Amino acid sequence: MHFETVKPPNKHTKAMGELIRKAREEAGLSQEELAKKYIVEELLFLIWKMGRWK
Numbered sequence: 001m002h003f004e005t006v007k008p009p010n011k012h013t014k015a016m017g018e019l020i021r022k023a024r025e026e027a028g029l030s031q032e033e034l035a036k037k038y039i040v041e042e043l044l045f046l047i048w049k050m051g052r053w054k
Helices: 011-026 031-053
Strands: none
Touching: none
């Protein structure tokens, strides 16, 4: 049987998470809203980038 060991987040990971949470809350976004916004922006960027490759 194989068990994966999970390392706890380091101080830099925790600090980045806190910065993201603070910015998200200041923007008035839920985690779901932020994820959807990020996905849409990434898709639009990829579509734009693909159009430049032609």
